[in-house]
Amino acid sequence: MTSVRRDRADAVPGAGDPGARYRRILRFALWHLTVTWWFELFLPRVGLSRIAEHTRTKRMQRFAQRFHALAVELGGLMIKVGQFMSSRLDVLPPEITAELEGLQDEVPAVPFRAIRSLAEAELGAPLESVFASVEEIPIAAASLGQAHRAQLLPGNAADIGLASAVLKVQRPGIDAIVDVDLAALRKVGGWLSHVRLVSNRADIPALVKEFAQTSLEEIDYMNEAANAERFAADFADDERVTVPDVVWERTTRRALTLEDVTAIKITDSEALLAAGIDPAEVAPVFASVMFDQLFTNGFFHADPHPGNIFITPATDSSAGHPWKLTFIDFGMMGEVPPKTRSGLRKLLIAAASRDGKGLVAAIRDVGVLVPSADTVKLEQAMTHLFARFGGMGFAELREVDPREFRDFAMEFGDVVRTLPFQLPENFLLIIRAMSLTSGVCSSLDARFNLWDSVEPYAAQLLRDERGNIVQDVAQQALDVAGVVLRLPKRLDGLLSRIEDGSLSVSNPRLERQMARLSRTAQRLASALVFGALLIAGSVVRADDTVLGNVLMIVSVVPLLHVLWRGRR
Known part of the structure; x- marks a missing residue:
């Protein structure tokens, strides 16, 4: 959930003709895909790559600004798509992520009269007979629903053991909007699956399917309530984590009632310091809890942005931990299959030990790298990366000469582009969770060093692995x-x-080198033929003008072959 923009509380995005919404999304996608194809694929093929490079930053900014406006106006899953793109700091340029990160805080609220109508229809009674009170101004709004603080009736409060609650209600008509958005995304995914540059890297229809499944689960509040209880069970014995209780008697598919656990927002450094909590001490604990979810439990919170995590100071001085991480909003959860989890554990251990070769092997095990890939150069690049930048925190990285980053990025990018990377299923949410985790930790402590959290955690994983030797x-x-x-x-x-x-015997690398040698030989032969015909034509032309002209004109054919082969 995200904070509310009250000045826009009367706006209800997504209302209108579903067909018009569908066509608008497709027009937007088709136009920008065409622009990208023209600048990034066509112009470089005809030797005009400098034009693409010169205009790239402005084009990215323009795209992000237009998508931002489209997402805020339409709402629905377009907000979710924008939020996902804003978290992809590892893939997308800052021109896009910086523009879209504001989507976390720009979701307009639905008028309370619409929320009341839907909640009463779901609960089967007027709100006054179900709750002692419900605040009309929401405490949080998201693209799919919004939350209002409420008080339970005295009798219910005594039976359940809590009085303050949060009533979370879906946006009216969100089911139809989600259906339209998913249909549009499937169509765009189908287009992208026919682009070899994209299809070689990821199974776009499978990613859209994964996104669709997550979105449909997110608008089923019974599923979210079950997720909350499962997450609470995973951390039942962990004094660092707490989860709100579910009020099942007041929960349906489109209305969810939870214990009110509102506390200090995890990135509110001033409030944390006022409560005697050092933000720099919160970062490694949060990272470790997220590691537990991904690498040990296999069931993780896939939307750990600052609005979904509170810091709750301990009220009992005898408590083992002076504060707790309180997670809310369990609509977007992910599961890591055992095989993928094993690969991720190996990846974490290799990263902590600065083992470039082991890291590449783990990437292959996870499924990001196809088994046939020649990884010698990638292993060398990873070793170079660990030797130069391994162990640096964000603040230290900012002190590195930008030219050194640029040179390494170009070298590393050349290596990566030659390898058959792919994005396996179940990875969309893993990447999102880790990207948001990194962002939250760095905002808590500018000098936060991820290695300081990775190394002890990886060491424990290694001890666990040795236990099964x-x-x-x-x-x-x-x-x-x-x-x-x-x-x-x-x-x-x-x-x-x-x-x-x-x-x-098959050796892909040798075959590629032989193919390049073959093309070079063909170009050389064509160049020799061109030179011979041109010289012969100029010599013969003195005695036979017609034959000489013919020979000189025919010499253009091998010349074109040389140029065409060179362009390929």
Whole structure:
């Protein structure tokens, strides 16, 4: 949930003709995809890449500004798409992320009369007979719903054990808006799936499907209530974390009642200091809790932006921890499958130990890098990255010469572009969660060093992994025994293929180099033919003007071949 812009409280984005909304989203996407294709793909092919580079910053800013305006006007999932893009600091340029980050705070509220009508229809009774009071001004508004502070009736409060609550109600008509937005996103995803540059990196239809599933789950408040209880169970024995209780008697698919746990916003440094809490001490604890969700529990909060996390000071002086991280809004949750979680654990251990080769192997295990990729240069680049920048905090990185960053980025980018990276399923929310975690930690402490949190956590993971070493060794022994038993038969098959000449060996890197050599040889041959025809034509022209002119004109053909091959 996000803070409310009260000056726009009467606006209800997304209202209107669904067909017009659908067409508007598609027109916006088609226009900007065409502009991107023209500048980023077509112009470089015809030797005009400098024009694309010169205009790139302004084009990115213009796109972000127009999408920002579109998202605020339409609301619905367009806000969610913009919020996701604003968190992708690792992929998208700052011209886009900086413009879209304001979407977290620009969601206009729905008038209370519409909220009241929907809530009463869901709860089956007037609000006055269900709650002692409900505040008309919302405490938070989001793209899919908004929250109002409420007081339970005395009898209910005694039975449940709490008096103050928060009533969260969906935006009226949001179901239809979500359906339209998802249809438009599927259409755009279909377009992108036909662009090889995009389809080689990610399965866009699968990502849209994942986004759709998450969005549909988010507008089902019964699902959110179940998520809250599951999350609370995961941290039941952790004194660092607390979760609001669900008032099931006042909860339906479109209305959710929770314990009011409003406290200090996690990034409100002044309020934290006034409460005697050092923001710099909050950052590593928050990072560690997020690591637990991703690498140990496998069930994580996928929307940990500052509006969804409070710091609650302990009221009991004997409490083991002086404050708690209080999570709210469990509509967007993610799950990490066991295989992916194992790969992520290996990735974290390799990163903490500055092991470039191990990090690349873990990236391959997670599924980000296809198995056939030649990773020698990537391993060298990662080793260089760890040697130069590993262990630096955000403040230290800001002190590095920008030219050094630019040179390394160009070198690293060249390596990355040659490798077959892809974005596997279930990764959309993982990336979002880690991006938001990093942003919150750096806002709490400008000198926050992620390595300081990663290293002890990775060390604990490593100790846990070693605890299973006997099981691992036994499994490896079985694998080796299986290989040994199959080896004679495989050797016999290999010898047979060598004898009949059917053995083939594939080396993608060597094949690419051979292809380049072949093209170079063809260009050289064409250049020689061009020179020979041109010289012959000029010599013959003195005695036979017609033949000489013909030879000189024909020489243009191999010249064009040289230029065409060179462009490819």
